Amino acid sequence: MSGVVIIGAGHGGSQLAVSLRDEGYKGAVTLIDADGELPYHKPPLSKTFLKESDARPLPLRPASAYDDRGIERVVGRVTSVDANGRRLKLESGPSLSYEHLVFATGSRNRRLSAWPAAGNVFSVRSLADAHALRIAMAEARRVVIVGGGFIGLEVAAAIRSTGRDVVVLETADRVLRRVAAADTSAAIAAVLEDMNVDLITGARILDVVSKGERITALETDRGRVACDLVVVGIGADADSDLARAAAVAADNGVLVDEALRAALPGVWAIGDVANVASPQTGTRLRIESVQNATDQARHVAKSIATSKVTPYQAVPWFWSDIGPAKLQIVGLSAGSTERIVRGEPGRLAVYHLRGAELVAVETVGNPAEHILARRLLAASVNPTAEQIRLGPEALRGLISL
Numbered sequence: 376m377s378g379v380v381i382i383g384a385g386h387g388g389s390q391l392a393v394s395l396r397d398e399g400y401k402g403a404v405t406l407i408d409a410d411g412e413l414p415y416h417k418p419p420l421s422k423t424f425l426k427e428s429d430a431r432p433l434p435l436r437p438a439s440a441y442d443d444r445g446i447e448r449v450v451g452r453v454t455s456v457d458a459n460g461r462r463l464k465l466e467s468g469p470s471l472s473y474e475h476l477v478f479a480t481g482s483r484n485r486r487l488s489a490w491p492a493a494g495n496v497f498s499v500r501s502l503a504d505a506h507a508l509r510i511a512m513a514e515a516r517r518v519v520i521v522g523g524g525f526i527g528l529e530v531a532a533a534i535r536s537t538g539r540d541v542v543v544l545e546t547a548d549r550v551l552r553r554v555a556a557a558d559t560s561a562a563i564a565a566v567l568e569d570m571n572v573d574l575i576t577g578a579r580i581l582d583v584v585s586k587g588e589r590i591t592a593l594e595t596d597r598g599r600v601a602c603d604l605v606v607v608g609i610g611a612d613a614d615s616d617l618a619r620a621a622a623v624a625a626d627n628g629v630l631v632d633e634a635l636r637a638a639l640p641g642v643w644a645i646g647d648v649a650n651v652a653s654p655q656t657g658t659r660l661r662i663e664s665v666q667n668a669t670d671q672a673r674h675v676a677k678s679i680a681t682s683k684v685t686p687y688q689a690v691p692w693f694w695s696d697i698g699p700a701k702l703q704i705v706g707l708s709a710g711s712t713e714r715i716v717r718g719e720p721g722r723l724a725v726y727h728l729r730g731a732e733l734v735a736v737e738t739v740g741n742p743a744e745h746i747l748a749r750r751l752l753a754a755s756v757n758p759t760a761e762q763i764r765l766g767p768e769a770l771r772g773l774i775s776l
């Protein structure tokens with residue numbers, strides 16, 4: 376039986392492969408991905424990549440980082456896993472055996488399945504998606520973005536900065552409703568409105584108007600919105616079909632314990648696809664962020680390399696660049712009971728408390744306070760509401776104590 380096989384060479388899989396070696400793992404490491412590119416950064420695809428017609432993918436690390444560590448990279452789609460026999464099959468080529476199997480398959484964009492097939496509807500997940508969108512943008516003057524979440528708003532700002540008219544349609548009463556406090560949403564909405572992005576919230580799409588294979592307008596309860604290109608950004612689902620077909624328990628992602636182990640021996644999951652029993656919250660958490668994927672990868676690498684299994688408990692953090700605004704979030708605000716807001720929309724900090732416990736901090740245009748908040752949460756420092764209102768200086772004092 377040979378070494379570690381990693382399915383998916385995105386942010387998590389790539390990190391896991393190199394971390395295994397850096398932790399001293401001596402067995403075979405095989406990193407498989409259906410995407411033929413050298414593993415690349417995903418975040419720029421909805422940001423700079425769309426603004427600059429000659430922008431190229433940014434590799435996560437050079438090919439030598441894998442080659443020099445003796446990591447075998449395989450390009451191909453894994454089509455089935457026999458988790459009991461510890462073997463997997465690729466679309467083509469021989470089957471592979473493993474001692475440890477790590478699902479790092481990421482997530483898949485949700486689609487609007489009720490819509491007719493159309494040649495001018497896009498979403499962004501992979502480099503190929505972003506390329507296709509960028510090519511289509513050349514012919515487009517008016518773009519509609521369906522969904523006012525992180526990716527929808529990033530794409531809206533990026534396309535607007537190329538001079539095209541952009542309308543965002545969001546069903547909820549504010550953008551970023553699922554992920555951020557109202558003050559944060561308002562700050563980001565203000566930035567987009569300054570860029571002349573047309574934000575329509577509380578809008579329901581009733582019908583699509585097509586001409587041939589193209590959508591020319593969306594009929595909404597707020598009126599008809601004409602378009603020559605549509606980008607759908609309505610969230611993502613864990614890519615766990617392969618795991619489920621192999622009888623690895625999955626529900627909103629591969630179900631893993633606090634150490635990121637699935638219910639079958641030798642099977643692990645990391646990143647977007649991992650639905651983790653969190654020791655911090657006592658609930659299950661599936662997080663879509665670069666930090667989550669890479670920190671979980673480092674954790675599993677250490678567990679496999681040292682054969683010492685410990686709970687994963689990093690404090691999650693996330694960023695999103697929406698036009699000129701940098702939004703950063705650390706911690707988890709779900710269940711918070713008090714919110715303390717400081718600053719103004721362009722330089723904002725929103726602290727979430729659950730009882731006396733600091734659970735999350737959102738900042739806009741305020742990276743120094745984000746870093747400070749990360750230190751507070753990592754050290755489990757719980758400032759009082761009064762100390763938070765006093766500002767960063769008072770909070771810094773609490774850490775150095």
Ligand SMILES: Cc1cc2nc3c(=O)[nH]c(=O)nc-3n(C[C@H](O)[C@H](O)[C@H](O)COP(=O)(O)OP(=O)(O)OC[C@H]3O[C@@H](n4cnc5c(N)ncnc54)[C@H](O)[C@@H]3O)c2cc1C
Pocket residue numbers: 382383384385386387388407408409410417418419420421451452453454479480481482499500501526614617645646647648662663664665666668692693694695696
């Ligand atoms: C456009 C975009 C912008 C983003 N911006 C940000 C941001 O600003 N900040 C942030 O923190 N996060 C951002 N994210 C989220 C972040 O990129 C993801 O959370 C992160 O990539 C998750 O890493 P992962 O390793 O779990 O999955 P991924 O990086 O998505 O990698 C999964 C890989 O698995 C491969 N795969 C799947 N199934 C198979 C199979 N059967 N066989 C072989 N290969 C397979 C896929 O091809 C893919 O390469 C963004 C995501 C996108 C799409």
